[in-house]
Amino acid sequence: xxxxxxxxxxxxxxxxxxxxxxxxxxxxxxxxxxxxxxxxxxxxxxxxxxxxxxxxxxxxxxxxxxxxxxxxxxxxxxxxxxxxxxxxxxxxxxxxxxxxxxxxxxxxxxxxxxxxxxxxxxxxxxxxxxxxxxxxxxxxxxxxxxxxxxxxxxxx
Amino acid sequence: xxxxxxxxxxxxxxxxxxxxxxxxxxxxxxxxxxxxxxxxxxxxxxxxxxxxxxxxxxxxxxxxxxxxxxxxxxxxxxxxxxxxxxxxxxxxxxxxxxxxxxxxxxxxxxxxxxxxxxxxxxxxxxxxxxxxxxxxxxxxxxxxxxxxxxxxxxxxx
Numbered sequence: 001x002x003x004x005x006x007x008x009x010x011x012x013x014x015x016x017x018x019x020x021x022x023x024x025x026x027x028x029x030x031x032x033x034x035x036x037x038x039x040x041x042x043x044x045x046x047x048x049x050x051x052x053x054x055x056x057x058x059x060x061x062x063x064x065x066x067x068x069x070x071x072x073x074x075x076x077x078x079x080x081x082x083x084x085x086x087x088x089x090x091x092x093x094x095x096x097x098x099x100x101x102x103x104x105x106x107x108x109x110x111x112x113x114x115x116x117x118x119x120x121x122x123x124x125x126x127x128x129x130x131x132x133x134x135x136x137x138x139x140x141x142x143x144x145x146x147x148x149x150x151x152x153x154x155x156x
Numbered sequence: 157x158x159x160x161x162x163x164x165x166x167x168x169x170x171x172x173x174x175x176x177x178x179x180x181x182x183x184x185x186x187x188x189x190x191x192x193x194x195x196x197x198x199x200x201x202x203x204x205x206x207x208x209x210x211x212x213x214x215x216x217x218x219x220x221x222x223x224x225x226x227x228x229x230x231x232x233x234x235x236x237x238x239x240x241x242x243x244x245x246x247x248x249x250x251x252x253x254x255x256x257x258x259x260x261x262x263x264x265x266x267x268x269x270x271x272x273x274x275x276x277x278x279x280x281x282x283x284x285x286x287x288x289x290x291x292x293x294x295x296x297x298x299x300x301x302x303x304x305x306x307x308x309x310x311x312x313x
Contacts, residue, residue: 021195034186034193036230041269051247052283061220062194069196069218077200077210080257081219087252087309144252 004076007118007150009127016113022075023058023094030049032061053091060088063109063133063142068129070111071146078151082126086144094137107136113146119151124149162278162287162312166242174272175238178231180295181203182265184215184221186252191218204263213219216264220255222267222295222304231271232308235291246289246313258302266298274307283313 028042037059040047048056064086071081095106113131120126127150133142184204191201199206200216207215217223228234228300232250236272240246274290297306 027193027195030189030193034189054198060252064253065190065194065196065218065220069194071220072198083254084219085252085254088250090172131273 004078005074005150006153007127008153010115010118010127010150012115012118016070016074016115016131019066019073019111021066021109021111021133022103022106023062023092023109024097025056025094026097026101026103028056028058028062028094031059035059035061037061055093058092058094060086060142062145063088063092066109066111066133067131067142067144067146070113071129071148074113075148075150080149081146082149083147084144085146086117086131086133086142088142089124090139090141091143092133109136110134116145125152157244160254162243162245162285162290163276164243167239167244167276170201170238170242170273171271171276174270175234176228178221178225178229178234178269178271179227180267180269181226182217182221182261182263184226184265187215187217187221187263194218206264212260212262217261217263217265219257220253222261222269223265231269231293232310235271235273235289235311239289239312240308241252244289245285247283247313249311249313251311253309254307256305257303259297259301259306261295261297261303265303267295267303269293269295283311286313291297297313 042056095103098104113129116130117128127148129146131144132140134140169197201218269308271293274292276289278287291308293306
């Protein structure tokens with residue numbers, strides 16, 4: 001288990017440990033089944049073109065789930081996620097598959113974030129973060145924010 | 157109704173009215189499939205034996221997972237249907253979501269979700285005249301406790 005991050009460890013500007021993700025057509029199929037979102041926008045070329053997005057795009061909710069993992073990985077077992085929000089601003093296009101389980105070469109997405117505010121409320125040590133998913137060009141296609149509670153070194 | 161406005165009187169009538177409640181079951185296998193799709197290896201979501209020995213005492217649902225709808229269908233699809241029926245444009249994009257986690261959700265929970273359209277607005281975007289709907293959903297568990305609030309933006313054009 002990685003070391004538990006405590007509120008004493010973070011300041012405004014502290015970076016959240018980044019998380020890498022590779023969206024593939026295979027992952028999107030899996031996500032469709034697991035989430036129950038069977039919108040053909042995410043798997044059918046002609047439909048995606050007719051919808052004006054060019055080609056099948058990564059589900060917004062999948063990117064939100066990545067950001068959820070970014071935060072829960074970072075705050076650890078003793079941290080508590082209170083709020084998570086994100087906006088689906090830019091389209092992301094999954095890598096196609098080269099073999100049955102290996103994607104073609106292409107972009108890697110990074111979930112990142114940093115602390116924007118640290119304060120106490122009602123005895124809780126709260127930390128606000130700016131978070132986002134960026135594509136292979138460094139564009140933030142999915143900006144958002146999170147509010148977490150972190151434990152203190154004293155265990156309070 | 158302003159000239160060229162997408163927001164019909166029928167749409168305006170939907171604002172604030174709760175729609176049919178949706179019942180979700182949070183099943184162990186559904187949690188596992190969901191986190192495997194994300195690629196999150198945390199044993200809290202993947203390993204029931206591990207999770208049962210933690211303070212959670214059961215497999216934990218990752219942030220945003222509310223289980224599989226067993227009654228009344230997927231919330232956003234239901235809302236979308238009612239909006240289109242009331243005259244909203246048929247093409248839709250998911251604009252984003254805000255989640256407020258109030259209490260933990262885990263395997264075995266049964267959640268009742270009540271969606272409500274909070275607001276509808278419109279403006280010109282690169283997609284043309286575009287309508288933005290904010291839908292709020294309150295999730296209540298089998299003990300009557302509110303566990304999650306979500307606020308989603310639907311984009312229609």
